[in-house]
Amino acid sequence: MDYSVKAGDIILSEEHFSLDETLDCGQAFRWESVPSDFFRTYKGYFKNYPLTISETCKGKFILHNTTEADFLNIWKDYFDLDTDYGELKRRFSEDETLSAACAYAGGIRLLRQDAEECLISFIISQNNNIPRIKGIIGRLCEMYGGFPDFKRLEGVTAEELAPLRAGFRAGYLEDCARKVNSGETQLEKIREMPAEAGAKELMKIKGVGPKVAMCALLFGMYKTEAYPVDVWIKRVNERYYPNGLPDCVKGVQGIAQQYLFHYIRTGAPKESKV
DNA sequence: TTCCAGGCGTATC
């Protein structure tokens, strides 16, 4: 990673980074591609700090209207720019499937997102599709003038959330807000726990099962050993890893999961019937 | 019309 300041913008070089592959791969739901003169431009947020970022060519980026202080304090961490993804991918290359997945979409990075936003977002994600998840979250942000933290959601009821059209998940959000605000669920303690113990704690919330808990830990608390298993990863496990994951992913299964998730959905050859 | 979407709660065995 290398950067410079130029006319109020940050100019960033990072070889292992693609906006499409990182911001539109189902780990974050508040980034949208917008028209521009550049190869690609996205608008989105960390918490409620806005950013417009362009990819001008492979490995070259502009963070528009961004001070060096904001880059160093917010965006460098958010985009996980201190982690060497080249080194990670070299480790993954020991495994044939992961090697193919990294070759297919080598610009994926694991975002260091906000814990509260991720917990809420992945409760909404269950038995749902990505465009509709984005719609519900968009309406939530509209209702509260930005993504609400749990303090903002204190005492909220499923009825009050009806305009979101979140369906049966509204009741889950109500229970989640109540448990976090009462201190029954302590996210900062969970952040310090090993993933398995943290997941067990999160699963006391109604509507949080193993998959949502692991997503909250991986995406919202950078627990890289958390390995969320959804229908797609279940297919990966059955097809490529019937005897378990390879040793080379130890400790960073969650990052490997991102490459595998994207690969099995859009890149892997179709399974032929025997 | 039916099926599916980054699952989970509940009932039943």
Add this chain to the structure above:
DNA sequence: GATACGCATGGA
């Protein structure tokens, strides 16, 4: 502990 089924909503 394993398995079957319903669940709100909306797009394909």
